[in-house]
Amino acid sequence: MADLRVKIAGVELKNPVIPASGAYGFGREYECLYPLSELGGISCKGMTLRPQNGNPPPRVAETPAGMLNSVGLQNGGIDHFIKEELPYLEQQDTVIIANVAGHTIEDCVEIAQKLEPTKVDIIELNISCPNVKQGGAAFGTSCSAAEEITRAVRQNTTKPLMVKLSPNVTSITDIAKAVEAAGADAVSLINTLLGMRIDINTRRPILKNNVGGLSGPAVFPVAVRMVWQVANAVNIPVVGMGGIATAEDAVEMMMAGASAVQIGAAIFADPWTPVKVVRGLNDWCDQHGIAKVADLTGTVQPW
Amino acid sequence: MAYLQGVYPIVKKELPARHIIDLTVSAPEMAAIARPGQFAHLKAEGLFLRRPISICEIDREKGTLRFVFEIKGEGTRVLSEKRVGDNLDIMGPLGHGFARPEGEIIVVGGGIGVPPMLETAKGYGEKATAILGFRSANAVILTQDFQRQGNRVVLCTDDGTMGFHGFVTQALEQQLQQKKPALICACGPHPMLKGVAQLAQQYGVDCQVSLEERMGCGVGACLVCACRTVKDGQEYLSHVCKDGPVFDSKDVLF
Numbered sequence: 001m002a003d004l005r006v007k008i009a010g011v012e013l014k015n016p017v018i019p020a021s022g023a024y025g026f027g028r029e030y031e032c033l034y035p036l037s038e039l040g041g042i043s044c045k046g047m048t049l050r051p052q053n054g055n056p057p058p059r060v061a062e063t064p065a066g067m068l069n070s071v072g073l074q075n076g077g078i079d080h081f082i083k084e085e086l087p088y089l090e091q092q093d094t095v096i097i098a099n100v101a102g103h104t105i106e107d108c109v110e111i112a113q114k115l116e117p118t119k120v121d122i123i124e125l126n127i128s129c130p131n132v133k134q135g136g137a138a139f140g141t142s143c144s145a146a147e148e149i150t151r152a153v154r155q156n157t158t159k160p161l162m163v164k165l166s167p168n169v170t171s172i173t174d175i176a177k178a179v180e181a182a183g184a185d186a187v188s189l190i191n192t193l194l195g196m197r198i199d200i201n202t203r204r205p206i207l208k209n210n211v212g213g214l215s216g217p218a219v220f221p222v223a224v225r226m227v228w229q230v231a232n233a234v235n236i237p238v239v240g241m242g243g244i245a246t247a248e249d250a251v252e253m254m255m256a257g258a259s260a261v262q263i264g265a266a267i268f269a270d271p272w273t274p275v276k277v278v279r280g281l282n283d284w285c286d287q288h289g290i291a292k293v294a295d296l297t298g299t300v301q302p303w
Numbered sequence: 304m305a306y307l308q309g310v311y312p313i314v315k316k317e318l319p320a321r322h323i324i325d326l327t328v329s330a331p332e333m334a335a336i337a338r339p340g341q342f343a344h345l346k347a348e349g350l351f352l353r354r355p356i357s358i359c360e361i362d363r364e365k366g367t368l369r370f371v372f373e374i375k376g377e378g379t380r381v382l383s384e385k386r387v388g389d390n391l392d393i394m395g396p397l398g399h400g401f402a403r404p405e406g407e408i409i410v411v412g413g414g415i416g417v418p419p420m421l422e423t424a425k426g427y428g429e430k431a432t433a434i435l436g437f438r439s440a441n442a443v444i445l446t447q448d449f450q451r452q453g454n455r456v457v458l459c460t461d462d463g464t465m466g467f468h469g470f471v472t473q474a475l476e477q478q479l480q481q482k483k484p485a486l487i488c489a490c491g492p493h494p495m496l497k498g499v500a501q502l503a504q505q506y507g508v509d510c511q512v513s514l515e516e517r518m519g520c521g522v523g524a525c526l527v528c529a530c531r532t533v534k535d536g537q538e539y540l541s542h543v544c545k546d547g548p549v550f551d552s553k554d555v556l557f
C-alpha cells in the first residue's frame with residue numbers, strides 16, 4: 001500500500017483523484033456504484049449566483065477520442081447548492097470543492113461570501129468556462145482581469161482558493177503567474193478547448209450553441225504540456241486535468257507537475273474511472289517502489 | 304436511483320429488417336430491476352461516448368434484456384457487428400419508464416420507437432392496443448411479438464404497403480373516438496409525439512411520451528441531455544436521461 005495522501009492549498013486529500021466539475025454533478029448519480037469516500041475530493045458542478053438554464057440542446061457532440069459540450073453552466077444557483085447539495089456532500093467523507101462561476105466580479109465575491117460559513121473545503125474559481133456569454137472565460141483570457149477577479153475573491157474568503165485556468169489563451173503561464181500574485185493558493189487546469197463540429201448533411205453545427213468545449217483523451221497531450229509549463233512557472237500547487245482516463249495518465253500528469261488530478265469526460269465512458277485510477281495509482285506506486293504518490297509530482301526529467 | 308454497469312454476453316441475435324438489429328443479452332441483475340420504458344447506455348468499442356438504447360423486452364425468468372436498434376451511424380454500426388457470445392458493456396437500467404395503470408392502454412410506436420412499446424404493452428393482453436407505424440412493409444418489425452403477448456395490433460404504413468395506409472395519429476384518433484384508455488404511451492419521431500400529445504389533450508386522456516436527446520453520462524450528472532419542459536407554469540430544462548426518457552406529455556414543450 002502506497003501512501004496516496006496529497007496536499008493542495010493546505011487541504012489534505014486521502015488520494016489525488018477528483019472528479020472534475022461538470023462531469024459528476026454532486027456525486028449522487030454514482031453512489032450506487034461505489035462510496036464517494038473512495039475519492040480524494042469532488043469538484044462540484046459550476047455554480048452561479050442565481051439559477052440558470054444553460055444553452056439550448058443539443059449540447060454534446062462526439063469527437064475522435066473525446067467530446068464537445070455546450071452545457072453553459074446550467075445550475076440551481078448558490079443558495080440551492082448550500083441548502084440542497086452541501087448537506088449531502090458533507091456526509092460523504094471526501095474533500096468538497098465548490099466551482100464558482102460568476103458573470104461579474106461582484107457575483108463571484110457574493111458567492112464566496114455565502115460559502116464562507118459553510119463546510120466547503122476549497123473554492124475553485126472558474127475563470128475559464130467557454131460556454132457562457134458574459135464572464136466565464138473572459139476573466140481567464142487576460143492577465144489583468146484574471147488578477148482582478150482573483151484578488152477580489154481572495155479578499156472575501158478565508159477558504160483555500162484555487163483558480164481554474166483556460167487553455168484558450170496565448171500564454172497560460174502568464175495567467176497562472178497573475179493569479180498567483182493575486183493570492184491564489186493553487187491553480188487547476190485545463191478547462192475545455194473551444195471546438196466545433198458540423199453535420200455535413202444539414203450544414204448545421206451539431207451543437208445548438210455552434211461551438212463548445214473539447215475534453216476527453218483527445219486533449220490529454222495539450223493538458224500535460226500546459227500543466228508542465230505552469231508547474232514550472234508558479235510556486236503554488238497545480239491540479240492537472242484534461243483527458244485523464246487511466247492510472248497511467250494520472251502518473252504522467254503528476255510527473256508533469258500536478259499535485260492532484262481531476263477526471264471529467266472519461267467518467268461518461270466508464271463511471272468507475274475515478275475509482276479505477278485510485279486503485280491503479282496505488283498498484284503503480286507499489287510496482288515501482290514508490291512509497292508516497294506525492295513524490296511523483298514534477299519528476300519528469302526534461303531533455 | 305439504482306443502476307448497474309457490467310459486461311454481459313449476447314445470447315441471441317436477429318436481423319428482423321434492413322439495418323435493424325435485435326440483440327438479447329443475459330443480464331439477470333439488470334433484468335431483475337428493469338422497467339418498461341427505461342433504457343441502457345451501451346459501449347461501442349472504439350468510440351468515446353456510449354449509445355442510449357431503449358429496453359425492448361425484459362425476461363426476469365431467463366434473466367435477459369432485449370435491444371432492437373437501427374444502424375444510424377458509426378456507433379450503432381459497431382454494435383451491429385457484435386455476435387452471439389460476444390460481450391456487451393452496459394450501464395442500466397436508466398431513467399424513468401412508463402406508468403402501468405389499471406385498465407386499458409394504447410401504446411403508439413413510430414419506426415424505431417416501436418421497440419420500447421413491446422415491454423410496455425406486456426401483461427396487458429388485449430387490454431393494450433398497439434398502434435405501430437412504419438415507413439413501408441419492408442421496415443415492419445416486432446408486430447408478431449405484440450400479437451404473441453395478446454395485444455391488439457393496429458399496423459400502419461406511410462405508403463400503404465401493409466396494414467392501414469396512413470399515420471399512427473390517424474389510427475389513434477379512430478381508436479379514441481371509440482373508447483378512451485387510461486393512458487397513451489408513445490415513442491417515435493418528434494412530430495409524431497407532438498401529434499399524439501395533441502390528440503391526448505383533445506380527448507382528455509393521460510399521455511406519456513419517450514423523448515430522445517444526445518447524451519454523455521446517461522445518469523443525470525453532466526446535464527448535456529437537456530429538453531424543454533414546463534414546471535409550475537415556467538419553461539424549465541429537464542434532462543432526458545434522469546427526468547425521462549418518459550415524460551408526461553403535458554410537461555413537454557414540443
Ligand SMILES: Cc1cc2nc3c(=O)[nH]c(=O)nc-3n(C[C@H](O)[C@H](O)[C@H](O)COP(=O)(O)OP(=O)(O)OC[C@H]3O[C@@H](n4cnc5c(N)ncnc54)[C@H](O)[C@@H]3O)c2cc1C
Nearest residue numbers: 354355356357371372373375376377378379515516517548
Ligand atoms: C433514451 C433513448 C432511447 C433510444 N432507444 C433506441 C432504440 O431502442 N433503438 C434505436 O435504434 N435507437 C434508439 N435511440 C437512438 C440511438 O441512441 C441513436 O440512434 C444512436 O445513439 C446513434 O448512434 P450512432 O453512433 O449510430 O450515430 P451517430 O449519428 O454517428 O452518433 C453520433 C453521436 O450522436 C448521438 N446520437 C445520434 N442520434 C441520436 C439520437 N437519435 N438520440 C440520441 N443520441 C443520438 C450518438 O449517441 C453519438 O453520441 C434512443 C435514444 C435515446 C436517447
Ligand SMILES: Cc1cc2nc3c(=O)[nH]c(=O)nc-3n(C[C@H](O)[C@H](O)[C@H](O)COP(=O)(O)O)c2cc1C
Nearest residue numbers: 020021022046069126190191215216242243264265
Ligand atoms: C459536460 C461538461 C461540463 C463541464 N462543466 C464545467 C463546469 O461547470 N465548471 C468547470 O470549471 N469546468 C467544467 N467542465 C470542464 C471539466 O471540469 C474539465 O476541465 C475538462 O472537461 C477537461 O477534463 P476531461 O478531459 O477529463 O473532461 C465541464 C466538462 C464537461 C465535459
Ligand code: FES
Nearest residue numbers: 519521523526544
Ligand atoms: S446524459 Fe448526462 S445528464 Fe443526461
